[in-house]
Structures are given as structure tokens and as C-alpha cells.
Amino acid sequence: MPHTLYDKIWNDHLVHEQDDGTALLFVDRHLIHEVTSPQAFEGLRNSNRTVRQPSLTLAVADHNVPTTDRSKGISDQESKIQVETLEANCKEFGIKLFGMDDKRQGIVHVTGPEQGFTQPGTVIVCGDSHTATHGAFGSLAFGIGTSEVEHVLATQTLVQKKAKNFRINVNGKLPLGVTSKDVILQIIGKIGTAGGTGCVIEYAGDLIRSLSVEQRMTICNMTIEGGARAGLIEPDEKIFNYLKGRPMSPKGETWDKAVEVWSNLNSDNGSHFDKEVSLTAEEIIPMVTWGTSPQDVITIEGKVPNPNTEKDLDKKNSIERSLKYMGLKPDTLAKDIKIDKVFIGSCTNGRIEDLREAAKILKNKKKASHVHAMVVPGSGLVKQQAEQEGLDKIFINSGFEWREPGCSMCLAMNADKLKPEERCASTSNRNFEGRQGRGGRTHLVSPGMAAAAAISGNLDDVRKYQN
Amino acid sequence: MQKFISLKSIPTYLPLVNIDTDMIIPKQFLKTIKRTGLGKNLFFELRYDEKGKEIPDFILNKKPFCNSNILITGKNFGCGSSREHAPWALLDFGITCIISSSYADIFYNNCFKNGILPIVLNEDKIKEISEYSNRKEEISVNLADQKIIYGNNEISFEIDPFKKKCLLEGLDDIALSLEKSEKIKSFENKIKNQRPWIFND
Numbered sequence: 001m002p003h004t005l006y007d008k009i010w011n012d013h014l015v016h017e018q019d020d021g022t023a024l025l026f027v028d029r030h031l032i033h034e035v036t037s038p039q040a041f042e043g044l045r046n047s048n049r050t051v052r053q054p055s056l057t058l059a060v061a062d063h064n065v066p067t068t069d070r071s072k073g074i075s076d077q078e079s080k081i082q083v084e085t086l087e088a089n090c091k092e093f094g095i096k097l098f099g100m101d102d103k104r105q106g107i108v109h110v111t112g113p114e115q116g117f118t119q120p121g122t123v124i125v126c127g128d129s130h131t132a133t134h135g136a137f138g139s140l141a142f143g144i145g146t147s148e149v150e151h152v153l154a155t156q157t158l159v160q161k162k163a164k165n166f167r168i169n170v171n172g173k174l175p176l177g178v179t180s181k182d183v184i185l186q187i188i189g190k191i192g193t194a195g196g197t198g199c200v201i202e203y204a205g206d207l208i209r210s211l212s213v214e215q216r217m218t219i220c221n222m223t224i225e226g227g228a229r230a231g232l233i234e235p236d237e238k239i240f241n242y243l244k245g246r247p248m249s250p251k252g253e254t255w256d257k258a259v260e261v262w263s264n265l266n267s268d269n270g271s272h273f274d275k276e277v278s279l280t281a282e283e284i285i286p287m288v289t290w291g292t293s294p295q296d297v298i299t300i301e302g303k304v305p306n307p308n309t310e311k312d313l314d315k316k317n318s319i320e321r322s323l324k325y326m327g328l329k330p331d332t333l334a335k336d337i338k339i340d341k342v343f344i345g346s347c348t349n350g351r352i353e354d355l356r357e358a359a360k361i362l363k364n365k366k367k368a369s370h371v372h373a374m375v376v377p378g379s380g381l382v383k384q385q386a387e388q389e390g391l392d393k394i395f396i397n398s399g400f401e402w403r404e405p406g407c408s409m410c411l412a413m414n415a416d417k418l419k420p421e422e423r424c425a426s427t428s429n430r431n432f433e434g435r436q437g438r439g440g441r442t443h444l445v446s447p448g449m450a451a452a453a454a455i456s457g458n459l460d461d462v463r464k465y466q467n
Numbered sequence: 468m469q470k471f472i473s474l475k476s477i478p479t480y481l482p483l484v485n486i487d488t489d490m491i492i493p494k495q496f497l498k499t500i501k502r503t504g505l506g507k508n509l510f511f512e513l514r515y516d517e518k519g520k521e522i523p524d525f526i527l528n529k530k531p532f533c534n535s536n537i538l539i540t541g542k543n544f545g546c547g548s549s550r551e552h553a554p555w556a557l558l559d560f561g562i563t564c565i566i567s568s569s570y571a572d573i574f575y576n577n578c579f580k581n582g583i584l585p586i587v588l589n590e591d592k593i594k595e596i597s598e599y600s601n602r603k604e605e606i607s608v609n610l611a612d613q614k615i616i617y618g619n620n621e622i623s624f625e626i627d628p629f630k631k632k633c634l635l636e637g638l639d640d641i642a643l644s645l646e647k648s649e650k651i652k653s654f655e656n657k658i659k660n661q662r663p664w665i666f667n668d
Contacts, residue, residue, distance in 0.1 A: 018629065028665050036551065039501065082498055129547065147581070150641065156655075193485055194542065227571060229572050261662065318485075
């Protein structure tokens, strides 16, 4: 019987299966951070349990760390305790940690791939919903809660039920200035924020195959915004080349054997998908969100919806509520939306290619005077690479702040946040009410679109700044 | 884990769709290293104004709903972040049963790890039961029978048998999985042969 990529990874990790289909799944790779792990370690201690395979877990502090000068440590006491608790727990249980002063420190979903910890065909979990990012490598990667983090630490397994197979095909070529961020925003707009609930999404088609590894990560990253816990892509030569020589990648003969196994990770011809959706790349143009859910997307040429044209009462109420929160009038043109801040960073768009894309637009241009703009690289290594390429100078010359790596204003747990009613063009993944700060208004865009917005002072079409 | 067997309470009806976990418990409360004490910050931005004062119109600030154990709400409840702080905050507030037409997957799983029963009903039934919130009348939930009883009516709900058993008995699923240690061990040995790079540290 033909199997999908998801079926194959699932079958390869079955430790035990009950009659009712509940399975015990082996976890190859576990990433932890300071926010969702302390209670898990406390649970282990309370029940006198140990970490079964410390070498299969990797820790990094990211959510809570300051992105300004770190020489004086963390001034927020609660954040400081949380980061120190992670350090103490890793020491006690023998888990490898990239501390705040380590140049390998960064957002957990940037660090994992960068170190070669993320590998094809593996089951990867983390107490963070954006774990789907790693699916770009052909792994089954998904976010879990803290009780499940504790379960993985204690048993190196998870209790799971199999999800449905959902394939999204994107074929064709993207027009100039259109990126994988626009592709995933378009997909979420099409399937809705719960469209993938209960499913694992496989992204396929020649457009997906043509994307770079980092562009694929952006697509898989936002899978959760479409309700699916995991999104994955068949691994290929690009993935193997990306991983070769990374610190935690296999080496020598083991590398050859790994590539041989990885090369067979694909969905068989004729395998069954419970759901299937197709998009044409040529039809995708730069996207922005107007509302408070990632499904609230319009094109940069479009306008904000009018609730009076909506017949469904729940949807009408929902549009009205979002417009009120966002401080927008119905039928406003996207390009007429003035912004106060620009945030470039996050696990969605904080990697080197994202910074290059933004810098290309910003080169020899200044941000609008009323806009406050910042770049937060996804990791210390991304920051170092960007500085070697002189990207930091381009950003600084444009009037951007050049920060230390972390999650920063994607979720505003540290000091980086919006004030009430401030409006931000952001390369992050969520535009929920209060996500970037109480009363803050978020418009999700690609890095190039964020750069264009910074220059124009309003949401704008990146294509007009293409050289 | 606390067992869930049955419950009787005046339900709280919060008719919003796509309530995300940021809305259930905002990030500033994720800095805790404990599971408890989050109830006072549940739905923080809906419950308190910018000065931290209770918003009197918000349903959970009103009697009798401030003592409610059942939350009836719109579809796709608990979407977004995986934070288990969301069910911890609900539990700490006293909510141990949620009724919605759908849930986000991670949140749904997290509920069962904390003795919270998330019930799925169709939208028509939800509207019908929400009347009991408007009228401030109690409804009953019985997990063993998989029934909600309201007035002279009752309705059955579906639940995965294994999840039901764990809730009814308050089972520790780590202990259950550790009973399979031998199987895990032989699986690890198999990996060491077939995919040696997994343990290659």
C-alpha cells in the first residue's frame, strides 16, 4: 500500500500501539526553552523521575531574553529567574544548553536547524507551537504542552493519535517581490485558521521544490496558524547540502548512510490524502493581514473588508470586532494604512535570507521619520553572518535598530512591545489581540514588505522598491 | 491528576470565535515557574482595564459566573500558542469543563493532562445550552454516561475512550508509559542499528 511521508515517519517511530489507535511514538529530537519547561522539570523532581535520554534534548533561552545590551544581565526579575531556572535544570539533568552569552544562542527554531540537530525523518517536538518549522527538513515536528514536555523528558516518547493527511500543492513560479511568506499567508487565508485542525500538512508542487531551505522553513513555521500541528516537505539535495558539515549532523560513513535513508523519504505515488488544496504561484501577490487572526489576509492592492457585506452573523460580528481593535474603517485601502513600527525578526522570518531580502530593499534608503524600526536576528550566528556581509550597516544607515537575538516583539514577553494603538508591520506570525503588547495592532508581512513599509511609513507594495 | 467524573454548574457563555491562548492568558503571566496562581489573570485583557481595574460588564466578573465551572464558547477555542498556562489558568479559576464546536489540537490535548473536559457539540446545541447561561440555571455534565443534562433534556457527546478513562481515573500517563520501558528500550536499540546518527552525540 502506498504511504505518505507522514505515514512513513509515523510508522518508523511506533513503539507501541493500543487497539484503539492510541500510539506511543518515539521522539528523536526534543528542544526546550525557558518558558514552557520549568514546570516539567519540577514535575520530574516531584515524582523522582529522571531524564531518559539527555543527549536527545537541546536547550536554549529565547522567549524572555533582552535584545539590547546583555552585559548587565536581565533586569526583569521574573525573566531572570526563568532563564536561571533553565540553566539550573539543564545542569541537574545533564542537558546541553546554549546560554545567553553563547553565540549559538537564538530562537529555538533557528538554532535547531543551524546546528544540524534538526534532521530528516525524525520526530521533533518542543513546547512551542512553531515547532512545525522543522518540517521543512522532512521531519515530523510539532508543538506540545508542558505536561508532554515532561512526558518526553521522562520516557523519550509521546502518546499520540494519528492525524489525517492533508496535501497543499503550489505549482508555478512566484512573481518578483513575492516570497514564501506571501505563499503561506495566502494558504492560511484560503483554508482558514482551523482549516488544518486534526491534520498534518504536506506542502508539495514544483514551487515548493524550487524554494530554498530557509524559505521552506517560513512556510512550515506558520502551519499552526492554519490549525495543523505539523507541516512537512519532502527532503531533497538542498536539505542534504544545508545539513552537511553542521556541528550535530552525522559525519563520515554515517553521513552517507543517513543520506541514503533520507533520500527515500517521500510520499509514494498514489498515496491517499484526506484533503487536498492547490494554488498557482503566479497568482500570488504580496500579502498583508488587516485583522486579528492570521486568516484575515488581503493583498497589498486590496482593501479592508466591510462587515455590512457579510451575511453570516458570527463572521460579521467578528469583522466588526477586529476592525474596532485594529482602529480601521471598512474599505480602507491597504496602502493607506499608516504604521508606527516595523519589526523584522522571529522564527518565521529572522534568518539570514530574510535579513538579506529586507536589506536589499533598504539599501541607500531611509526609513520614514515617524517610524520606529528594529531588526532582531534569529540567532547569534545569523547576527554574525549578517555583520560579515555588512547588512547591519545597511539597516543602521536606514535608521533601524540592530538588536541581539531572541523572540522579542513576536510575542512581546521581554521589553520589546507595542504601546496601545501603535501599529506595526511585522514579519512575525501572529496578529492576535494584544500579541505584540496590549492594544497593539499588528500587520503580518514578508521581510521585503516590512522594509517597504518602513521606507513609505505606511503599508506599501515591495514591488515598487525592486531594482 | 485531578479526576473528572461529573459536574453541576451555571455555565458561562462567551460567544467569541477563535479565542486564542494569548487571549486566555497573555504572555506577561508566562514568566512563572509554577502551574498554580494563574486564575486571577485568566482572560486578563477582557477582564481588566488598562489600570488593572475589573471591567464590571465582562461575564466572568459578574455573579454567579465568577463561580462558574463550565465555559461555553465559540469555535476553534484555544488556537495559537501551545502554552499549557491556558488550561492551568482555566483550572485555577475553577473551570473544569468547556463546551465548544471545535478546539485547536494542542490546547485540546493539554486539557486532558489537567483534568479538564473539553466537550464538542454542534453549534445549534451550543446555542440551546447557552440559554442556561443567560437564564443563570445550572446544567449537569456526566462523563461516565457522556451526557449533558439541562432542564428536562439531555444530549450525548463523543469522547476518545482512552482519554475518558484517564480523566475518570485521574491517571498519570507518564507512569502508564513508563510501564512500557522495555519496549522503549528495544526500540532505542533498533534505532542504534538502523539510524545510528540519532544517538551520535
